[in-house]
Amino acid sequence: MNSTLPATSIETVEVLLLDVPTIRPHRLSMTTMHRQTLVLVRITGNDGVAGWGEATTIGGLAYGEESPESIKVNIDTYITPLLLGADANQVAARMHHIGEHVQGNRFAKCAIETALSDALARRLGVPLSTLFGGRVRESLPIAWTLASGDTARDIEEAEKMLAQRRHNIFKLKIGARTVQQDCAHVAAIKRALGERGSVRVDVNQAWTETEAMLGMQLLADAGVDLVEQPIAASNHDGLGRLRQKNRIAIMADESLHGPQDAYQLARVGAADVFAVKINQSGGLAGAQQVAAIAAAAQVELYGGTMLEGAIGTMASAQLFATFGTLAWGTELFGPLLLTEEILATPLRYRDFALELPSGPGLGITLDEDRVNALRRDRKTPLVSVA
């Protein structure tokens, strides 16, 4: 029995795959995205209250060890039987039980924990952020990723974002071309934007350590503020060496798969900044622990994304809003990269920030007709629902 709520039995766990086109090709060092697959999870209790969660990865298996399809099949086959009939309101107990029976599968666990937490917060009539200690801020700064692969197009895109007052922090995806070509591309963009925008790069592990030495010197000279994951995820010592030898801040992203990595990275002084992500951390509680380790080790924080749609983006935002400091802002722009809206009321992006809603749970309402129209298992061909 929960101290504030009667037990609520879990009746259904549904997993939907939604394929949503991106507004333009999104080029990363390891893949080019033309669509994103949202794995949506809806968990409904015997009181009729439903909670939503989401898992996403990037480019199938190109970025992480879970694919949208593996997330669905592993939830359906292994996780749902652990949940059905159990008390929906004991979120920590449910996640502990899953952890005892399911190794890995961080993204799947994140979607489940988010859905349970959303439903619990809705039953309590409080925003999801309240379950994690309450908000320190009501809006979050939002970076935009320039990843068209074309310098002139990226500059045009950045100018548009600045004019609309939507973003003034720009992350450039590099690593697919030579170090010199990539750094010339970045320098041209920084020259065009000047002090009007912060320019950062994400190499997504593409450089060797010696390439990173050269690249980081060129990037520092160009006025870039930060380099994200320049070298292989497993090379924590290498990150530390680069950090010692360069004046540009280093952010760990793919190296950081939850609290244990956070501890190890902090211990060897591998990074100035952690990109904390709810999916990579195995859920909201894991991401909160990453933030706590960062705070204890005086590592700065950045709210990262796995290019989630509206549900995962808002779940991340609800948690990140509880962080005491968020020195490098966030990149919770995922829904803006997609051509289709799945919410009845879109998220509010303005004045370079995402505003947090005040309603219970995630504080968002899905447009179920739009969700159904985008489902991979829909009966009718996809038509634009925008």
Ligand SMILES: O=C(O)C[C@H]1C=CC(=O)O1
């Ligand atoms: O950070 C990553 O590596 C993943 C993701 C975040 C933004 C983006 O464009 O890609």
Ligand SMILES: [Mn+2]
């Ligand atoms: Mn990254």
